[in-house]
Amino acid sequence: MELFPTSRVVLSIGSLQITWYAVLILTGAIIAYLLSERTMRRWGYKDNVLEDFFVPMLFIAIIGARIYYVIFEWNELYAQDPIRIFYIWEGGLAIHGGLIAGIAFGAWYFHRRKINGLRVMDAIFPNVLIAQAMGRWGNFINQEAFGGIVSASYYDGWPDFIKERMLIDGAYRQPTFLYESVANLLGFVLITFVYKRYGRRKRGDLAWAYFAWYGVVRFWIESMRTDALMAGNLRVAQLVSLVFVIVGIGGILGLWNRLFARFWPFRKEKPAILFDLDGTLIDSRALVDASFRHTMEVLRPQVTLTQNDLDDFFGPPLSVSFRRYFSEEAEVEEAIRVYRKFNVEQHDAYVKLFSGTREVLEELKKEGYPLAVVSNKKSDVVRMGIAKAGLEDCFSVVLGGDELERPKPDPQGLIQACRRLEHGQDDVIYVGDSRGDIEAAKAMAAFSVALVQDPSREEELAALKPCALLHDIRELSGLVKEEREWSDPTIL
DSSP: OEEEEETTEEEEETTEEEEHHHHHHHHHHHHHHHHHHHHHHHTTOOTHHHHHHHHHHHHHHHHHHHHHHHHHTIIIIISSOGGGGGOGGGOOOOHHHHHHHHHHHHHHHHHHTTOOHHHHHHHHHHHHHHHHHHHHHHHHHTTOSOBSEEOGGGGTTSOHHHHHHTEETTEEEOOHHHHHHHHHHHHHHIIIIIIHHHTOOSTTHHHHHHHHHHHHHHHHHHTTBSSOOEETTEEHHHHHHHHHHHHHHHHHTTHHHHHTTTSTTTOOOOOEEEEOOBTTTEEOHHHHHHHHHHHHHHHOTTOOOOHHHHHHHSSSOHHHHHTTTOOSHHHHHHHHHHHHHHHHHTHHHHOEEOTTHHHHHHHHHHTTOOEEEEOSSOHHHHHHHHHHHTOGGGOSEEEOGGGOSSOTTSTHHHHHHHHHTTOOSSSEEEEESSHHHHHHHHTTTBEEEEEOSSGGGHHHHHHTOOSEEESSTTHHHHHTTSOSOSBOTTOO
16 A cells, blocks of 8 residues: 555555545535535435435446546547546546536436425535536646646746646646636635525526536636647537526526426426414414413412413423423323313313414315425324314325424424425425424425414514514415415525
């Protein structure tokens, strides 16, 4: 085993060589992967969604980059010695070929998993600029991707290691690898920290900005390179870069969304609309207050409950609420038992449906929106409430807290409801009336709707910055018909 046996090789173990070229490309890809994974995690996706994509995509992209390069250098380098096609350690990868192969694989992969194509493009493509910036330093090590001849004085003040590597075939060359590397990093910063905040208007815009930026950069760089791939008298990369610019600008202007609205990744599906139950669809506040009071009178008669105590109790899981008053787990469990017994027995006497609820749900169901209920209450109590309100036919899925490992504000219930609806989790509206409801929606970047049925809670809900705040459920009918993203656009 030998470390750094040559300027191009990091490690040599017998006939096996690990080159700087491979290390830099892999490092850039891993950084892009980790940044993309961070975004996907904020949208509620498990890590394995990108893990399962990354490794095969990397190999497919490398194969695509190699095939692309070989096609345009066939007569010069490979026609007489085809076995050299497999000598990838000699260099010879074309970024455009890798992008095309990676995009094709990604389209297949994410379509199968019902993940919105434009949304995942926004998560991944800006980060590709980092991988490309690092990959250009692999070209530097291999003395590739260079420009025309310059004088030695051109490198006055430059680091010696760059000047030395740019002495190619007896002449100093322009470091076009460096120009592109810097331009790619600049593009990443502008798209990620400026355009995303101030210019983005719709899904896909960050990806379209990538195509436009990289197309312009690569077109400019290719005009200076002397080792560019050619098709006759034409520079292949410049032609492809022009296509990238057209694709990017057309996407930003919304042209592709209008032309290909029926095709993935531009096709829009109706959002799944998920609801909390208590305080959102049915007025159970009186029941909750009475059940809470009854429990405390039985187990803690010395405690005087205030209105604030009642307000704080409404929304969180029972175990969380009762731990404020009982220190031992056995006491908490007994409190929950007493509460639920009274709650079930008195359910029909207290619970009523909010005005307009049935009409809105029936309308949404008729128009084809997938509907579900996700509640922290036990599923049998949730179903009893739905049955009491006569809403059984409205919902395809009903999830109670006992069916979940982690209740709201964890988004697990919302994500599980989407799976049971056989619906992707990128276009989801969650309607609720409590802090936990809004936080659960934001934890998976769903479109959060705060329904203010109790005016005293409006200030608290507004402070959470839901995507929409409604005062009457009938407003939901108009909201869902609007042209917008059905996710939280502030979470990217």
